[in-house]
Amino acid sequence: MASDQQEDFLIFADEDLAETADAGREKEYWKVIIVDDEQEVHHLTRMVLSDFEFDGKQLEFLSAYSETEAYRVIREHPDAAIILLDVVMDQDDSGLRLVKYIREELKYSSVRIILRTGQPGQAPEKVVITNYDINDYKEKTELTTQKLFTTIMAALRSYRDIMVIENNKVGLEKIIKSSADLFELKSMKKFASGVLTQLTSILNLHKNALHCNSFAVAKGQEEIYILAASGDYELSENAKIEEVVPAHVLSSIERTFREKKSTFHEDHFTCYFESKTGRENVIYFEGSKSLNEWNRYLIEIYCSNVSVAFENLYLNEEVETAQKEIIFTLGEIAETRSKETGNHVKRVAEYSKLLALKYGLPEEEAELVRLASSMHDVGKVAIPDAVLNKPGKLTPDEFELIKEHANYGYAMLNHSNRDIIKTAAIIAYQHHEKYDGSGYPNGLAGEDIHIYGRITAVADVFDALGSDRVYKSAWSLEDILAHFREQRGKHFDPKLVDIFFENLPAILKIRDQYLDPNLAAG
Structure with missing residues (x-):
């Protein structure tokens, strides 16, 4: 590296590392794996990016100092967003071998791989870009403070968009699968419980189950009664809703019944369903993260399927009730004779x-x-x-x-x-x-x-x-x-x-x- 670039980039700030790591533990972060056999590069990368933030999340750094160590670290962190990868380490092609391992054996397709080299002659850019599935190629002399910032920002934007697409794909797959499962549930209470479980899964809230509370309720002739509940509101059999549900939750449910429409709020949403026979149900759901437009779109698709399933279940209940009445009537006729x-x-x-x-x-x-x-x-x-x-x-x-x-x-x-x-x-x-x-x-x-x-x-x-x-x-x-x-x-x-x-x-x-x-x- 040239001396003027060293002044711009090669600055140590070890004392900041512990504070950065401690702060990261309390919130979400982007994982960045640094693979390089020069310890100085690790320190400098951490220092330059110590105050980096994107989409409200800071960076968490993980280090590997050899090809062998890199295999372990990369394998243990499949959720890494970026890998800053040196080409020449234990061997002249260590970095290139790692690229093949990441893409072909581990099948990690989302992580952004940025190849960095201080010896470009060992790995010509055109050959590497053509033959290896990497996302960027930089000579270490190029990575000034600003250039590194720009490179990381571009890589994270790309990673974020890929993950949004992947999560949306998973969400849609869950909806397709759950739609089939819903029609197999014959008991109204089992059905309602299944709806709450599937909503949690679709919205990826299962990792924060303690902060995910939900109700499935029905409106009787005189009162609202609970079909199923989850999270803090899991209830005993035949529990009355007003005995256990906070006033603000009950108020939101009652308002949804009055207005007969689904609503989305910052920290919760309600879904309203009405069958052709006039039977009414509401799903109340609150979680630890706000809903983006895609989440709302998924919920709307899912709820349209749920609405059909509710309708079919009510019709099935009516048929079964009629059958039971007929059966008892026939039995009584036989006895009366x-x-x-x-x-x-x-x-x-x-x-x-x-x-x-x-x-x-x-x-x-x-x-x-x-x-x-x-x-x-x-x-x-x-x-x-x-x-x-x-x-x-x-x-x-x-x-x-x-x-x-x-x-x-x-x-x-x-x-x-x-x-x-x-x-x-x-x-x-x-x-x-x-x-x-x-x-x-x-x-x-x-x-x-x-x-x-x-x-x-x-x-x-x-x-x-x-x-x-x-x-x-x-x-x-x-x-x-x-x-x-x-x-x-x-x-x-x-x-x-x-x-x-x-x-x-x-x-x-x-x-x-x-x-x-x-x-x-x-």
Whole structure:
């Protein structure tokens, strides 16, 4: 380097280094890796750029003094923005070999590589620029203070723009993926929770999760209720929104419902959704960084997809609600035909769900059993009234006819692909099978009887014995419990009988909740 340029560039300022590093720890920064075998170059580069700032971020310097050390430092810092790379170090082509390693092996395409050399004859500029994927080539004699500042500024602008494009690409990929995932979520609460998680991911706030708080809420007829929450606002089941949400957050949510539109603010945003049936939802989201125009664009795209998903989910809920009402109605019709109370259907359904949960079935499956068990006797609609409602003892032929209701019920239900109807078909078919193989219609035994049939058998018999029927009076609770003890492992699955007794208080609570006049008080 010429002496006049040395005065301009070669100035030491070691005392500033510690302060610069300490300040950088508290905020975001651009990483610059200096690879050079001359220690003096490291000091000078740090000094000249010590007060450099771009887009509100300062520089953090990382040093490597040999080719071997450079491999490690570069590998450990894939988020480096710039590499200032000397050509001649351990070997005459050390820098060029590092360029190939960075681009071809590590596949680091975003980092800006600025090749610096004090021996340009060893690496002619035209050859290097043509054959190596670098972003700039400088002789060390060129890098005055101002030239170095300009070079770094240009490189950081380029790196920033590349990263914006890359993050936008990632954001769009996440939206495409999440849009497909959203339509797979059938539960409204799971769906809402998924929306919050995906918004966090799309906005790259997952690294600052403690500063990312969000709500998904719905508006009922009289109040706003919470579907899901994240961050500081993760809530217990059935928590009331006003009990835990700060007043300013609740005010923002209420304003969004009133104005019926999404809004963006410096530190938070709200998204408003209204279905064609008038159902309203709001997403409230606050994070530690402000949203740029691209963030807002991503949110708008995502929310348009969410709006469609909300609509479909509400429509699906309405269909499922209608199906559930139809199923219970059909079950009650079957019971009414045999002059038995419709509350029998409700009690059997609740007993069945309780037993299913205690047996270990997941909540969703237990709910299927609850709904489907109401159809256990639907086949009775095919049995003549004279036999179905005969007050006295049935003849052997009449009893054989009554037993056919299991086959009739199965024949009515087994053609559907809906889970709830398929479950009802199993229950209608097997709820009179007995654990010891003496039941009907197929004489199945043990675990050859589907768990749905074994569960409903316990629920149905318990309620039937405690109810008045045309052919018998209700049994006392004491006699019913004695019967269950005696039939453990015979009529009933022994494990389910044990579960029944372990949860008897809860079962009796269900019985009393749906009590009707002809149910024995026990």
